[in-house]
Amino acid sequence: MAHFYVTTPIYYVNDVPHIGHAYTTITADALARWHRLLGDDVFFLTGTDEHGLKVQRAADTKGLTPRQHADQTSERFREAWRLLDISNDDFIRTTEPRHYEAVQTLLQAVYDNGWIELGTYEGLYCVSCEAYYNEDDLLPGNLCPIHRRPVELFKEDNYFFKLSAFQQPLLDWYASHPEMVQPDSKRNEAIGLIRQGLQDISISRTSINWGVPVPWDPGHVFYVWYDALINYATAVGYGSDRQRFDTWWPAVHHLIGKDILRFHCVYWPAMLLAAGEAPPRHVHVHGFLLVGGEKMSKTAFNQIAPADLVPEFGVDGYRYHFLRDQAFGPDGEFSYEGMVARYNADLANNLGNLLSRVATVVAKQCGGVGPAPAPDSALAAVAASVWSAARAGWERVAPSDALEATWRLVRETNSALEAAQPWKLQPGPEVDAVMGDALEALRIVALLASPAIPKSSEEIWRRIGLTGAVGPLDRQRLPAAAEWGGYPGGLPVEKGTPLFPRIKPPYNADR
Ligand SMILES: [Zn+2]
Secondary structure (H helix, E strand, C coil), rough: CEEEEECCCCCCCCCCCCCCHHHHHHHHHHHHHHHHHCEEEEEEEEEECCCCCHHHHHHHHHCHHHHHHHHHHHHHHHHHHHHHCCCCCCCECEEEEEEEEHHHHHHHHHHCCEEEEEEEEEEEEEEEEEEECHHHHCCCCCCCCCCCCEEEEEEEEEEECCHHHHHHHHHHHHHCCCEEEHHHHHHHHHHHHHHHHCCHHHHHHHCCCCCCCCCCCCCCCCCCHHCCHHHHHCCCCCCHHHHHHHHHCEEEEEEEHHHHHHHHHHHHHHHHHCCCCCCCCCCEEEEEEECCCCCCCCCCCCCCCCCHHHHHHHHHHHHHHHHCCCCCCCCECHHHHHHHHHHHHHHHHHHHHHHHHHHEEEEEEEECCCCCCCCCCCCHHHHHHHHHHHHHHHHHCHHHHHHHHHHHHHHHHHHHHHHCCCCCCCHHHHHHHHHHHHHHHHHHHHHCCCCCCCHHHHHHHHHHHHHCCCHHHHHHHCCCCCCCCCCCCCCCCCCCCCCCCCCCCCCCCCC
């Protein structure tokens, strides 16, 4: 059985979940659901990153221990993912004992291999990033380029990871694994960072104690990033279950935003090589989700939470917008008007309308019983080409392409209905032929769209009578289930309320 291991970054526990976090998580979720339909053994991991100075300071402010603080804030992410029907198999918290064990095992291996040594570090530190900056990378006035706040001068005894020794090994690795980082532009960016020259990096702190203790020198804790990255190994058994780890690693798919490319495409593979482990096989990098042309940030007050949008668009309307309209890779621009337009066009007018037309005609002209499709229907060829385009889209982590392809079948089926006008015909074989084809197209659409709109797809599946006769949607297996002819006919078709009620466009919308 094929294995499919997909991860989101672990989210910083002080953050409030916003549409950017949700974007990565929904993409990972849709991929996990697609691979489950293929019959793969899937492991989908998300979680929270809970150590570091900022967490300690936030806890102090609230009069809580860091752990109590993290318990409260971490819950907000689990809540958001429940709201959005996220089907993660595990939720890792970096404060769990299993993670301490994995971090200490991995970094002890790096130390034993001679790649970690003690030194003194002095540098300009952004508390919000929890990262030191080179002066060249700062904005005028020594401001952090991300937070636009002043950095602080820190000096301490640190353990250093000899990253400089990995410049050539990393370049060799990239040369022999050209598909590791996608898209190509992001791989080139990673290679460019490595070619610029790598400096040894500080991986421990003595100035704080909220972290994983360095096993050979417990006065130090590991610096958050080098603890956090290891979560991907922890969750599949690193440090506790070698056989399980070897089952899932290194064939992982990391999904990340471009702001953490350096950590995932330079530091993480180097740490793994230093520990004697293989680097991750796939890193898929997406751009920023911009609001009003700017990156969302707490300080810019432009963060939008999923819970702000779900009441109006529904969970599936929300999921569909981000998967269909925000292509994975380049920066995307979020707009409420665009979200309404897409919802109304694809969900209310196209898919929702198709379902309600089919149910209405079947009720009136077929006695409420769905006829079987014709094997030689013109839609069969459309469905076959849609299947291969959708599969290719999901395969290359391009949900927008996969869904665009899937909606071609929705549009072609609506066109076929408009051409045949079965609602004007007398009941009989002609109507049955048209409606059988439309029901079969709906069946295939429900299947192929289910990674994006799981609940709505299940509802379509149920209304056209498939749940009992063919079995639950999530038990179907691709590619066989996508073949034309799977709708058996003779099933009760239910008329229901609109699946995607039309949303009134905002009064000031231009489109
Ligand atoms: Zn910063």
